[in-house]
Amino acid sequence: MGARRADSALKDWIAAHGIAEVECLLADQNGVARGKIISAADFVGHARTQSLRLASSALSITITGDYAAYKGDAILDPDLRLEPDPQSLAVLPGFEGTRAGVFCEPLTQAGEPWPSAPRNVLKALIRLYAGIGLRPVIAPEIEFYLLGEEGARPAPYGLEAMARRGSFFAAVERASAAAGIELAGALAECGPGQLEINLRHGDPVRRADQAVLFKRIVRHAARELGLAATFMAKPMGREASSGMHFHLSLVRAKGEANAFADARGADTDALRWFIGGLQAFLPEIAPLYAPHPNSYRRMRPRYSAPVTLAWGRDNRSCGLRIPLSDPANRRVEVRAPGADANPYLAMAAALAAGWLGMERRLEPGPEVKDAIAYGQKPEFPRTLDEGLARLATCQPICELLGDPFIGVFLAVKNAELHSFSDVITPWEREHLLDQV
Ligand code: GLU
Ligand code: MG
Numbered sequence: 001m002g003a004r005r006a007d008s009a010l011k012d013w014i015a016a017h018g019i020a021e022v023e024c025l026l027a028d029q030n031g032v033a034r035g036k037i038i039s040a041a042d043f044v045g046h047a048r049t050q051s052l053r054l055a056s057s058a059l060s061i062t063i064t065g066d067y068a069a070y071k072g073d074a075i076l077d078p079d080l081r082l083e084p085d086p087q088s089l090a091v092l093p094g095f096e097g098t099r100a101g102v103f104c105e106p107l108t109q110a111g112e113p114w115p116s117a118p119r120n121v122l123k124a125l126i127r128l129y130a131g132i133g134l135r136p137v138i139a140p141e142i143e144f145y146l147l148g149e150e151g152a153r154p155a156p157y158g159l160e161a162m163a164r165r166g167s168f169f170a171a172v173e174r175a176s177a178a179a180g181i182e183l184a185g186a187l188a189e190c191g192p193g194q195l196e197i198n199l200r201h202g203d204p205v206r207r208a209d210q211a212v213l214f215k216r217i218v219r220h221a222a223r224e225l226g227l228a229a230t231f232m233a234k235p236m237g238r239e240a241s242s243g244m245h246f247h248l249s250l251v252r253a254k255g256e257a258n259a260f261a262d263a264r265g266a267d268t269d270a271l272r273w274f275i276g277g278l279q280a281f282l283p284e285i286a287p288l289y290a291p292h293p294n295s296y297r298r299m300r301p302r303y304s305a306p307v308t309l310a311w312g313r314d315n316r317s318c319g320l321r322i323p324l325s326d327p328a329n330r331r332v333e334v335r336a337p338g339a340d341a342n343p344y345l346a347m348a349a350a351l352a353a354g355w356l357g358m359e360r361r362l363e364p365g366p367e368v369k370d371a372i373a374y375g376q377k378p379e380f381p382r383t384l385d386e387g388l389a390r391l392a393t394c395q396p397i398c399e400l401l402g403d404p405f406i407g408v409f410l411a412v413k414n415a416e417l418h419s420f421s422d423v424i425t426p427w428e429r430e431h432l433l434d435q436v
Contacts, residue, residue: 007048009086014040014100017091023101024052024082026059027118027212029412030291031342034058035082035104043084043102052082052104059106059116060408063292064419068411080114081107088209090179093220097178103209116408118344121401122205125351128400134250134259136351137331139184139201140211143242143339144218145235146193147228158188165195171221172197179217181210190240190303201247204351208343211244233290233338234297241298241305242339247323248350249331250274261327275311275320275332275364277357278350282309282336282378284394286387287413288349289337293384293420298338301374306335310376312368319373319380320364336380345409352400388413 014022022043025035036054038046046052057077060068082104092101105123106114113120129136146168162169169186176183182200189196199207199214215231222229234241250259250270260271290296301307306319311332313322321333337346356362368376381387388410391397398406 007044010047010084010089010102011044013086013089014044017100018097019091019100020098021095021100023092023099024054024084024104025101025212026054026082026104026106027208027342027344028059028061029116029118029342029345029409030063031118031212031344032061032063033101033212033216034061037099040100047084050081050083052084053079054082054106056080056106056114059114060412062412062416062419064416066415066419068408068415079109080117081109081111083107085209087206090181090213092179092213093175093217094224101179101213103212115402115404118342118348118405119205119208121405122208122344122348122351124402125348125355125400126204128355129250129351130253133253135253136204136347137201137249137251138204138207138347139199139247140207140343141196141198141243141245141247142211142214142231143189143194143196143244144215144229144231145191145242146195146222147230147235148226162186162188168221168225168227171224172217175217175221176214179210179213181214181217189242191236191242192239194240194242201249204347205344207246208347211343231339233292233295233340237297240303241300243298243306243335244337244339244341244343244346245333245335246337246347246350247331247333248347248354249329258328258330260332261330265327267322267330269361270358271322271330271332272364273358273361274354275357276362277353277355277360278320278332278334279309279311279357279364279378280362281353281356281394281397283381283387283390284397285349285353285391286336286381287384287391287409288345289341290380290384290387291338291342291345291413292340293417295338295340296381296383299380299382304335307380308373308376309336309378309380310368310373311364312373315368315373317373318368348401349397352397355400356396384413384417388417 084102088103106117184198184200186197218229304316309319311320312318
């Protein structure tokens with residue numbers, strides 16, 4: 001879209017929706033929305049003159065709200081330029097239709113993509129695939145808990161439990177429709193108060209934007225009913241964990257054929273090698289699927305958690321599942337990312353590993369047939385430290401995701417780990433204090 005057309009598209013959309021304020025958004029390393037709120041008139045003016053700016057340290061804020069020092073950036077803290085993506089304009093929940101949000105592409109002053117921005121990392125991978133005539137398509141499935149919910153323990157897929165939550169769902173559906181998010185289905189999950197809502201398949205960047213907004217919609221709808229929603233990977237020790245699985249396929253830009261199935265409907269080499277890459281680079285990309293110490297508590301062999309990245313068809317004990325489908329919908333379900341993962345980064349990680357698999361023709365391990373996959377290789381790393389160390393030294397992944405991004409991501413994660421290690425858990429005090 002030309003600059004002038006983009007301007008008038010922004011203006012028209014704002015007028016048509018009666019918007020008074022606009023949130024200029026970007027997602028930080030943890031997928032937390034950061035940005036600023038400005039009047040609609042100022043927004044249109046700034047967008048026209050390309051003068052929307054934000055301190056670049058917004059991209060290196062830790063989950064504890066501190067700045068991770070990275071080569072002095074936190075001190076110099078230069079501005080980044082924000083280029084609004086008009087296609088991402090969405091009415092935000094809780095503002096009675098007066099406030100919109102727009103995801104912005106962070107740029108350098110020279111107009112280059114700001115390399116440590118997670119959205120730009122994903123966009124770069126999409127461009128890489130476009131270069132070989134492929135278009136990744138992704139459908140995220142997001143699990144979460146509603147906390148503070150009264151009533152009986154719901155059963156998985158319990159439609160009665162779903163009916164009780166009618167007003168919550170109605171609010172989520174309303175706000176999602178207003179924000180242009182297409183929902184593809186909802187179900188009651190295993191844990192008490194645990195739900196899953198799926199987004200329709202589509203462009204990864206758009207789906208990642210929508211996942212960020214969707215979490216906000218869910219939190220807002222829960223708060224309105226006196227509840228709280230959490231996307232922590234493992235909020236309760238002995239209950240099911242929350243994942244953000246995504247279904248991933250590659251479509252040929254010419255002719256729209258699915259690159260994971262051939263003309264006779266059989267799996268292609270591309271699918272096999274893609275899976276080979278997802279397995280081979282698991283230890284290195286694990287921190288992008290499981291970015292917090294809590295994420296690793298999810299990796300226990302219960303409740304269909306993705307403890308292993310063995311692959312299988314229609315087998316939920318496998319971290320990589322080929323769901324039953326016709327050839328046109330052949331896809332791999334990447335089950336390892338947690339609900340706490342940054343959607344841009346989890347998707348970028350899978351696309352990078354899959355890319356390397358295809359480039360290097362990496363054969364996957366044996367298919368798991370009619371068996372529980374738990375115990376099979378490759379197993380998910382046990383701790384975040386282990387994954388961070390592997391990521392830091394994995395040259396091909398660092399190259400695909402970009403060294404500047406890896407530097408900021410590692411600085412943020414290491415700062416968080418440091419702060420986490422300062423806290424002694426009740427378990428340690430209870431069992432160690434006067435025994436060891
Ligand atoms: N809750 C499980 C997880 O943490 C997955 C359950 C399912 O198969 O949907 O990934
Ligand atoms: Mg589920």
